[in-house]
Amino acid sequence: MNSEPGVDTADFAKAWSYADCVPGWLTRDQAVALWDAVRRLGKGARVVEIGSHQGRSTIVLGFAARSVGVTVTAIDPFVDGKLFGGSVTRQRFERNIATARLDDVVELVVGYSTKLRPEWGDSIDLLYIDGKHDYWTYTDDLKWSAHLPSGGEILVHDCFSSVGVTSGTLIKVFTGSKYTYLDRAGSLARFALRRPGRRDRLRLLAQMPWFLRNVWLKVLLRLRLRPVARLFGHDSPYDPY
Structure with missing residues (x-):
């Protein structure tokens, strides 16, 4: 994170104080990665977030966007049901954004990203993906990224803790020619829209043991074997992310 006194550090602390009150899986280190990505953008840029839930990550993006004159478009269908919450989740999202006073920076678009994409006509400058984690939705x-400039950044949450997202990354990034793996904060991976070299592919491949560990931990948690999971360094009832 940029450590410019009194500006970036203080602003991030304020953003995180709001975001950390919102339920979700984004860690502080991952929030820093989002913050820094937005801060690298120029004035007038647009961030697109796919999958907002109650707004934990949206708040971080929104505060960072305001600090550099950027806007955020948050896309979420707010599907009904026990898992996602539907209209109740949308109400919580809108309340959280209003509480953080980010209504002027964050635009909410309600709908499925896969249905909105073919009709999207605007350029974007940063893409954050945290939508449905199956292979088909993620790769769609x-x-x-077709709306990003060359070299534009794509951040993907749960990239190395979801079978669907990881398999999509291996097929579209590791074996593809459009995306370059840069780094990660936990399971949040950062890519650039540019042709990868051999070293880039090897750096991505080097993350696979960590992914396999996460899958193994998920199996242990599903089997209610938390004591065994602790032996592998995971002392939490929740999935690694």
């Missing part, structure tokens, strides 16, 4: 969400 990657197609939003």
